[in-house]
Amino acid sequence: MEINKKRCKNQSNNNYNCTSxxxxxxxxxxxxxxxxxxxxxxxxxxxxxxxxxxxxxxxxxxxxxxxxxxxxxxxxxxxxxxxxxxxxxxxxxxxxxxxxxxxxxxxxxxxxxxxxxxxxxxxxxxxxxxxxxxxxxxxxxxxxxxxxxxxxxxxxxxxxxxxxxxxxxxxxxxxxxxxxxxxxxxxKKPQERKGFSQSVRHNVLRKQNHKCAHCKRLLNVVDYDHKNGIRSDNKERNCQALCPNCHAIKTRREKSKR
Incomplete structure (x- = not known):
C-alpha cells in the first residue's frame, strides 16, 4: 500500500486528523x-x-x-x-x-x-x-x-x-x-429414477419365492419397488417385489405423507 505525503490536511484548525x-x-x-x-x-x-x-x-x-x-x-x-x-x-x-x-x-x-x-x-x-x-x-x-x-x-x-x-x-x-x-x-435437481439391475431383480424374486412382499400372493405381474423411497438407491437391500395392487397402495400412502 503506497502511502502519500499530506493526503489530507485541515487548514481551519491546528489539529490534523488525517485518515488514509x-x-x-x-x-x-x-x-x-x-x-x-x-x-x-x-x-x-x-x-x-x-x-x-x-x-x-x-x-x-x-x-x-x-x-x-x-x-x-x-x-x-x-x-x-x-x-x-x-x-x-x-x-x-x-x-x-x-x-x-x-x-x-x-x-x-x-x-x-x-x-x-x-x-x-x-x-x-x-x-x-x-x-x-x-x-x-x-x-x-x-x-x-x-x-x-x-x-x-x-x-x-x-x-x-x-x-x-x-x-x-x-x-x-x-x-x-x-x-x-x-x-x-x-x-433442487430431481432424483434420477433408475431401474434395478437384472441380477438384483432375480435375487429379490428368488428370496421372496416369487411372492408379493406385502400380500404374499404369487406374482404374475411384478412391480419392483424402492423400500426407502430413494429412487436413486438401487441396491438389493432397498428392492422388493410387489404386486401391482400393493405397489399402488404403497405409492398413495407415500404421497399422502408429503
Whole structure:
C-alpha cells in the first residue's frame, strides 16, 4: 500500500486528523466481504445437529483474525499520516503529538512506530524544528525490557502485503460462492429414477419365492419397488417385489405423507 505525503490536511484548525483514503476503502471493502462471508456461514454452512460445521468455524475464525490485522494496520497507518504531517510543521505547538490528549502516552506502540516512520520519511531538514529529529519513542513501563527488532512485527510489510491479502480473501469467498451454488443446484435437481439391475431383480424374486412382499400372493405381474423411497438407491437391500395392487397402495400412502 503506497502511502502519500499530506493526503489530507485541515487548514481551519491546528489539529490534523488525517485518515488514509486507501485505508478507508480497504475497510469498506473488507466490511462488505465480511458481510458476504457471514451470510455464507448461516446459509451454506448452517448448524448441523446443534454444532457448527468445520467450514463455518474456519470462516468465523478467519474473519476474527482479519479484523485483528486490520486494526494493527489502521493504527500504524494513522500514526504514519500524523508523523508525515508533523514533519512539515515548523512550530512544535502545532504538531499533533503536542496537542492536549494526543501525546505518546495516549497511543499504542503500533501508532508510534508508524508516526516515527512517517516523520522520518517526510522530514525536511530545511524546516526548523526545536524537537531535533522530531521522533518520539513509544512509552513503555520501566519494568519491561526493550523489545528487539525480532520481537516487533514489521507492520510496514503487512501493509505492503494488503493487496495480496485482499486477493486471497476474494479468492476464498469466490470458492465459497461456487460451492454454495453447486450445493443449491444439487438440492433442487430431481432424483434420477433408475431401474434395478437384472441380477438384483432375480435375487429379490428368488428370496421372496416369487411372492408379493406385502400380500404374499404369487406374482404374475411384478412391480419392483424402492423400500426407502430413494429412487436413486438401487441396491438389493432397498428392492422388493410387489404386486401391482400393493405397489399402488404403497405409492398413495407415500404421497399422502408429503
Amino acid at each position: 483514503n486507501d485505508l478507508i476503502i480497504a475497510c469498506i471493502a473488507t466490511f462488505l466481504l465480511s458481510c458476504l462471508a457471514l451470510k455464507l456461514i448461516f446459509t451454506l454452512f448452517v448448524f448441523q445437529k446443534g454444532r457448527m460445521s468445520f467450514a463455518g468455524f474456519f470462516t468465523f475464525y478467519f474473519l476474527i483474525s482479519l479484523f485483528g490485522q486490520i486494526y494493527a494496520q489502521s493504527s500504524y497507518d494513522s500514526g504514519y499520516d500524523h508523523g508525515c504531517d508533523d514533519a512539515d510543521i515548523s512550530k512544535p505547538s502545532r504538531q499533533y503529538l503536542n496537542q492536549p490528549g494526543k501525546g505518546p502516552l495516549f497511543h499504542s506502540d503500533e501508532f508510534m512506530e508508524g508516526y516515527n516512520d512517517g516523520y522520518g520519511d517526510c522530514y525536511d531538514p530545511n524546516i526548523e524544528d526545536s524537537n531535533g529529529n522530531g521522533l518520539y519513542e513509544p512509552n513503555r513501563d520501566a519494568s519491561q525490557t526493550p523489545k528487539s527488532n525480532n520481537d516487533v512485527p514489521n507492520l510496514r510489510s503487512i501493509i505492503e502485503d494488503a493487496p495480496i491479502m485482499s486477493g486471497l480473501i476474494l479468492l476464498f469467498l469466490i470458492i465459497m460462492i461456487v460451492i454454495a451454488v453447486k450445493r443449491n443446484k444439487s438440492r
